[in-house]
Amino acid sequence: MHLKRYFCAHLLYVSMTGYFRLVVFSLIFMYLIGCEPIDPVIPNEEELITTLEFRLVSSDQQDTILFSFKDLDGDGGLSPVIQNEKLKVHTTYNGMLTLRNDAINPSSDISMEVEEEGNAHQFFYVVNNAGISVKYADKDANGNPIGLKTTITTGNQATGELTIILRHNPDKFGSSVSDGLIDQAGGETDIEVTFQIDVI
Amino acid sequence: MSYKYLILLWFVIYSAVTVSAQNCNRTLKGRVLDSHDKTPLEFVSIYIKETATSFTTDSVGSFLIDQLCAKGYHISFSYIGYENRDMFISTVSDSTITVLLDQGCHVLGEVEVTASNENEGLQNSQNINAQYLNQNSNQNLSELLQHISGVSSIKSGGDIGIPVVQGMYGNRLMIMNNGIAQAGQQWGLDHSPEIDPGIAKYIKVIKGVAALQYQGSSLGNVILIDPGSIGIEPHFHAKINYSYATNGRSNNFHTELKNVTHGIGWKVIATLKKGGDKRTSDYYLTNTGNRMENIAVQLEKSISKKWKNQLFFSTFHSKNGILRGSHIGNISDLQEALHRDVPFFTASEFSYDIDRPFQDVRHTLTKVTTKYYFTDNNKLEFNYAYQKNIRKEFDIRRSNDNTNPALSLSLDSHFAELQYEGELNSKATIHTGVQFNNILNTNIPETDILPLIPNYASQQLGFFGIYKANFDHWNYEMGTRLEFIDLKVATISQSLPRIIEHFQNTFLNKSLSLGISRDVVNSWNTTLNIGFTQRQPAVNELYSNGLHQGVSGIEIGNSTLNPEASMKTSLTLSGKLIEKLKLETTVYLQRINNYIYLYPDSEVRLTIRGAFPVFRYGQTNASIAGWDVDLKYAPHYRWLLNFQSSLLKGKDITHQTRLIYMPSNNGKLTLQHIVPKMGKIKNMTFQLSENWVFRQKSSELVQDFLPPPSGYSLLGASISGDLHLKSVKCTFYLNAENLLNTKYRDYLNRMRYFADDTGLNVVIGALIGI
Known part of the structure; x- marks a missing residue:
């Protein structure tokens, strides 16, 4: 919530510093997103005829x-x-x-x-x-x-x-x-x- | 339509009509020129919406309009063979303007678009303008793009098609949706781009040698779908477009509303399409109906003169039926289907129903752009985009009770970039940027089938720099791009007992490009581009494993593939051959080392459904050579003759064979006649066109099930006109495709194995704009 408020406040803050902070925060946000694949679920192959x-x-x-x-x-x-x-x-x-x-x-x-x-x-x-x-x-x-x-x-x-x-x-x-x-x-x-x- | 909305509409029309007259002694002077070679254009129609009056330009392209009031006017310029230009011009004082009209070979849209639009530098590009988009609103993206020479489409029947630009498609062709690389399941030949072309102000195809400023995996060519900027004109504009197509009995509805209120520019776009079974010259293509819905919202706000922001959101949904008779269980079913005149399960009646097999696709894009201008020519731009793509494919299942999809994928993509574009000195500019992309692709466990594509997470970090300079009549461009890719895969083992296996691949792509062009000298312009690009193998090429229903074979990826390396040279010439005869032509040669392709293995896999051929991903060296021509002859301001042609040859150099799915040689001749005024109708346009597609030279039958079909030619015709009623402009159009109901099959239509291509189609529509 704090991050969000900070983010919005800076959207309205008209200056170069504001602009750069916006960019930096977005880049940090990107890195926080997961980078490992989710393990697949082994399907129950119900329709298979073996x-x-x-x-x-x-x-x-x-x-x-x-x-x-x-x-x-x-x-x-x-x-x-x-x-x-x-x-x-x-x-x-x-x-x-x-x-x-x-x-x-x-x-x-x-x-x-x-x-x-x-x-x-x-x-x-x-x-x-x-x-x-x-x-x-x-x-x-x-x-x-x-x-x-x-x-x-x-x-x-x-x-x-x-x-x-x-x-x-x-x-x-x-x-x-x-x-x-x-x-x-x-x-x-x-x-x-x-x-x-x-x-x- | 709600009651409130009607009131709003009435109010806007009313206020536009009842502007009080005052100080009406202003004059507007100007000239209309060709945007490319700056020659003056005579007989250009000029229409002023507010006064409902018309003018034309004289022999030196000049016009003079007097008795204008001290306010602003909506003025439109139209001329045969050129894109219409609508402008809002302030007449607070007497003014003089220069209007550039564009033939569509080079982009010069509205002023603000050009300013904000990324310039493509010296790369050869062609675009589809708003007029063509409006009058063909029934078509999907790849059908629209075929209007440009050198662009074809690989179709999978019904409304499914992917574009092919100079022989590149799928993983090798990038589609930029509003500046963001489309993140979907591009690996499938039957996976249409999840984009409504209706959002575009224009669509541009860059037939380049290296797409340096774009993140993604292109080998030179890029398709740009651009909704354009809203601008600063503070008036409400609305556009409603409806068309009906007889083949498939499709209804297509499109609307666009925009205004600038309280300093915020807003635009809302909505598209709805519903079509049923298409028809060949003889029978219905059962289960080829389609549905499409798209809503897009665009907001623009300038915080200061230096800081500009844009928000774009769109949500897309489509459901596409697949020809019922093309669904096969094993190789003997395929052999049987190949030899039928009329496919199995062909119904005698038309239907809007979509049954299995069908695809259901959702795509959302959210994009934030913020630009900071240090000066007019120096800017910093930041973009963030989130895309979500959900693809479900429903097959005929063994049990009729099973309603689960056979393929169900969910993809999340986060993209961020920071770009700087600025002047180094008065003759040189630099464009540089850093880009980051994170993609997570997950199989939704509801299929009860082993997935063909594994779950994966991919991270890409890219950097690019482009330097441009011009001296005298010469322009130079140099650029480089580095891209680091980290791919992590989690897959299910093929062997028993089934376990989860993890793999990782990393790649570094390096690209370089060099361009030289000579400005218009004696009305001729020459451009030479050379580019080296690399493309990392896509996840399907590395790890797909299993039965690919569409190709009736088992597809096995190869996790040791190397990146493809392409070297492309392209030479473009444009100018006047003789007076009134214009030529634009491009020759290109592309050599691709480590070209990734599917080859048939000697192994034949015996399963309980019989024996299936096994295809493996391998690498070879390939070359693609081609020639695109666009010739325009305008003997009189009312007549235009246009010839387009593209020739292409794709070869596997190592094995001395042809590459599969390369476009056939083709040509198109169009005759256009325009009557500026016919009673109350303006810009009445009649068009007749003949399209020739030649037979493709056969690729080996071990890769393909049938030899390429014969060549064919199709006749088309269209009529359109504008009607101005007060401040409302109504454009009506009538297009007929395959007028002679010719029976044919196209090499790039994958339904050619099972059925004929579509027969006569008549589209009737109207566009109302205020």
Whole structure:
């Protein structure tokens, strides 16, 4: 308060001394302002998806196969850990996708959230040379597929790839989108993971 | 508008009209000359507001007005190709005046502006005058600046654009808002300067080689936005400007009130803008609406004849939508978007709504200036400025319920400077100063995302000295600047577990400049400038780390970068080629060692959203060579033909490639016809213009997603006129841009990857001034 009164008094004091005092006080004020950066708050990366698990159970319940993709540091430099298992020829599997954020404690299940916002999400399964077919086994409120649950049928022996894509805000009524064709879907990609598929 | 305000307005008009006549035998004599080469101007229209009478100058530029009363008159001078000049002239006794009109290449605004305005010495500068600002009030700062040859704009769709001057932009171009370096988040290509151009009396672009008296990180070029001085004229003046633009259906409102009461000069400026989705020739650009509000207050008080003070405050807010179809999740989304004719999410209906993605930006500036004049030509000046910048960017989030911004930054800047400007002797002057700046940048923890830019504190201490001398017809200028920068950073580690890491960088920038000019001899003026400047790496170049949504890549800073060092030579020639044909041309060559750029790394980073390219900040040697031309031909006082062109080539010398985001070669031809009097309308102006932009030579496709688009040309037209009703002056204007609704894409518009550029736009507006 004293400084302030002094400052104002000198604004009205018409002389060179007054002018210089004004300048000097302002410069001192500048130096009093902090010069250290504020430590950032480490964010709770709630929206991060670190883990995708694609679990296949054969229709006779005899076989359980797990594909997984795990990348704990998100966009960071750490390479993801990818796990593949082999499929059997001419077999039908029930597929179940799980998404998790394992970077926070406790880890959160994101598949629930996707299911709740089913109208705004859809998984696409793009098969390359593996000779398998993937059919949707779930529906959102409008009767369109979400793709968390699927039915997979294998064919002859083959080696190829399966790319699992999650689109946010796709046009779910677009041409052939509900059949699993991604071309007319649009929207933003939240997940795009490719697994090697061996059918033996 | 309140009731009280209406009464005030009525009172002012009434009192202006009912001035009693007495002692009306004074005469006012004068001459009107070109400010540059002092040639007399014939057929200049002179209008006296109080008597509503018009005059013109004779063949030697002279005029004589008699039967004036012993008081003061508001007189305006206008002439084709020149900036209008409004003056308040006291006629207590018979007087003789000389009026200089300016073509806009060199600044010579109102008398008091020139006196207080920092002179740019021998650096080449061009300005945008109040007339152009008024009649294009719908445009943002970078759109307005494109009117000057050698200035372009990098756009990000909608109303977002950053200016490019002779190939320099972002961290390399300084924008001075009322004498203070704009402190915002200039590192982003999609971060518009947080300035309402409406506050400006004029906007000046210095196409220089070294900006020695300005604190900041420029490599020569500077943009000055100057609200001007209020002056000492003790009358109330008000200006109301409204315009409507058909493309985007935008409403733009601007008002300015000023007076000098009880020895205190005051000015209040307010701007409001609201626009919706813009439109290409074929479809709406969904979610490209914008909002802008700005209020500025300026106060001036002279404590004595020697001590003058000014206070300036402005608060700015903008909200800009970003084309919905340009938001992408990963590189396959981008590839898909690149190959579409019409972007995803294009709505069939127009809308004013702004949804995510959008930017919300606030900026306040508080500035105190105090000047002490020892004599008319020796003064000490002290400035203090505080700026606060808050930027929030809202993206499409994975969860529709998440309403948090994806980027949220708060920046505080304190700046203080002490300058002395004075005469050493009758032929030499010195300008010297010391400047201190403290910037604190903090991420607001509400994003749930790892920040791209770290928290930092930066302190800069600068010193400069400029010596000027003139002998016979030669002017010399020498200057130097030293700047010490201390940058302290607190960032979050990329590795797990996440920890806070601290870093520090210090830099010393050294700059030198030398200028020689030869005064008008046979109506030709020649200026040669050579400058060496350094620029410290900006915080994003040193420490950014993470996914940059806009470029669909991972950007990694390099904390070991060295300052850039630029050597620029520029030669300007201006004068008359033949009678009535004027030329102003500048050639420049700039060599930048340690040019900081983003290069694609061989690493491709696999994430759960697929593989992303990795870009790292590196350094190379670059050169930029260019040629700006401005040619004016006025065969008759009613006709003006203007040709402007700028050519530029930016090269990476080390890798023998082109620099990315360099302006394309372009040219513009404008034909203007003025009718001084058409019925009751004065200064009726018709203008037709054609603008050519040539195809940019391709930079390598590893740095860019698509080759440069084809060249294009756009036709424009405008009509304007003045109507005087008693003491009220009404200017109406009609501008049409892209008259033929041409479908095109511009190399510097980053939306060109996704959509066409904007189609036909017609702007209609009126300006009322008292």
